[in-house]
Amino acid sequence: MIVLGIESSCDETGVALVDTAGVTVPRLRAHALHSQIEMHQAYGGVVPELASRDHIRRVLPLAEQVLAEASATLREIDVVAYTRGPGLAGALLVGAGVACALGAALGKPVLGVHHLEGHLLSPFLSSDPPEFPFIALLVSGGHTQLMQVDGVGRYTLLGETIDDAAGEAFDKSAKLLGLGYPGGPALSRLAQQGDPAAFKLPRPLLHSGDLDFSFAGLKTAVLTQVHKLGPALEERKADLAASTEAAIADVLVKKSMAALERSGLQRIVVAGGVGANRRLRAQLDAACARRGVRVHYPELSLCTDNGAMIALAAAMRLQAGVQQAVPNYAFDVKPRWPLESLAAERPGS
Numbered sequence: 304m305i306v307l308g309i310e311s312s313c314d315e316t317g318v319a320l321v322d323t324a325g326v327t328v329p330r331l332r333a334h335a336l337h338s339q340i341e342m343h344q345a346y347g348g349v350v351p352e353l354a355s356r357d358h359i360r361r362v363l364p365l366a367e368q369v370l371a372e373a374s375a376t377l378r379e380i381d382v383v384a385y386t387r388g389p390g391l392a393g394a395l396l397v398g399a400g401v402a403c404a405l406g407a408a409l410g411k412p413v414l415g416v417h418h419l420e421g422h423l424l425s426p427f428l429s430s431d432p433p434e435f436p437f438i439a440l441l442v443s444g445g446h447t448q449l450m451q452v453d454g455v456g457r458y459t460l461l462g463e464t465i466d467d468a469a470g471e472a473f474d475k476s477a478k479l480l481g482l483g484y485p486g487g488p489a490l491s492r493l494a495q496q497g498d499p500a501a502f503k504l505p506r507p508l509l510h511s512g513d514l515d516f517s518f519a520g521l522k523t524a525v526l527t528q529v530h531k532l533g534p535a536l537e538e539r540k541a542d543l544a545a546s547t548e549a550a551i552a553d554v555l556v557k558k559s560m561a562a563l564e565r566s567g568l569q570r571i572v573v574a575g576g577v578g579a580n581r582r583l584r585a586q587l588d589a590a591c592a593r594r595g596v597r598v599h600y601p602e603l604s605l606c607t608d609n610g611a612m613i614a615l616a617a618a619m620r621l622q623a624g625v626q627q628a629v630p631n632y633a634f635d636v637k638p639r640w641p642l643e644s645l646a647a648e649r650p651g652s
C-alpha cells in the first residue's frame with residue numbers, strides 16, 4: 304500500500320510518500336517540505352491568511368517533487384492522507400481540498416489524520432523505532448501533553464498544560480528577548496553561550512503532584528527580568544535565554560519521569576517541535592539512563608511539522624485496522640480536536 308500524505312496545518316507545507324509493502328513499520332520513500340518562516344518573519348508570527356495562500360502555491364509542486372524522488376506515479380497511490388486537525392482552519396482546508404480532489408480524480412480513498420498523532424508516531428520513522436506501549440511527551444507550539452500510548456489509536460491523556468504550551472513559552476520568551484520568529488530555535492541557539500543558572504526563574508507546578516504543566520508564569524518572570532535589566536539586557540541576553548530554556552526543560556523532564564514512574568512503563572517517546580531542543584534531549588537522555596528507561600526521538604528533520612508523519616500515521620492506522628480509508632470526498636477539517644477523542648471514534652468515521 305502506498306500512501307501520499309499532505310500536511311498544511313500551520314506554517315509548513317509537507318508532502319510525503321510511504322510504502323507498507325513487505326514491512327511492519329511503513330517505509331518513507333520520499334518527503335518534501337516548504338517552510339513559510341521567511342514569509343511570516345516580517346510580521347513576528349504566523350499570519351493565517353498568508354499561510355493558506357502559500358499552502359495553495361506549494362502543495363502541488365511538492366507533490367510532484369515527492370513522486371519524482373520516489374520514482375512513483377499518481378496512479379500507484381492507494382490512499383491520500385491529509386491533516387484534518389488541529390490547526391488553522393484555512394490552512395487545513397487547503398490540504399483537505401487537495402487530498403479530496405486527488406482522491407476523487409484517482410478514484411482512491413482519502414483519510415484525515417490527527418496532526419498530534421502524526422507527531423506522536425513520527426519516531427517510528429527513525430533508525431531506532433519504539434515499541435508499544437510507551438509514554439509520549441508531545442511538545443509543540445500549541446500543545447504540551449503527556450500521554451500513555453498502548454497502540455495505534457489507543458491514547459490516554461495523563462497530563463497537559465493548563466495555559467501556554469512549551470513551544471509557546473519558548474516563542475514568547477524569545478520575543479521578549481528581541482529574538483525573531485520562530486523563537487524556539489533562536490532562543491536555544493543563544494542559550495548555548497549562556498549560563499543556565501544565572502537567573503532564578505520559576506518552575507511552575509514542578510511539585511504539584513500531578514502531570515499537568517503551566518508555562519504562563521515563566522514569560523511574566525522573563526518580562527520582569529527584561530525590565531529589571533534595562534540596557535544591561537544586551538550583555539545578559541544569553542544568560543537569560545539559557546535560564547529560560549533550563550526552566551522549561553527541567554519541568555518537562557521531571558514530569559516525564561513522573562509519568563514513567565506512575566505508569567511503570569520503560570519507554571518514552573518525545574515528539575513535536577520542542578523535541579528538537581538540545582538541552583531537553585540531553586537532560587532527558589541523562590534522566591532516562593539513570594532509570595534504565597529507553598527514550599526515542601524522531602529524526603531531527605522530522606521533529607517539526609512535515610508530511611512524512613501524516614502519511615505514516617495514516618498507513619499505521621490502516622495497518623492496525625483502527626480506521627478504514629473511504630471514498631468520501633466531503634472534506635471536513637477540525638481546527639480544534641483533542642487527541643484523546645480519537646480513541647472514542649468509530650473506525651471509518
Ligand code: KG4
Pocket residue numbers: 313442443444445446469470471473474485486487488491575576577578579580581606607608
Ligand atoms: O510541532 P511544531 O513544528 O508545530 C506545531 O505543531 O506547533 O512545533 C513548533 C514549536 C515552536 O514553538 C518552536 O519555537 C518550537 O517548536 N521549536 C523549538 C525548537 N525547534 C522548534 N523550541 C525549542 N528548541 C528548539 N530547538
Ligand code: ZN
Pocket residue numbers: 418422443444575576607608
Ligand atoms: Zn506540529
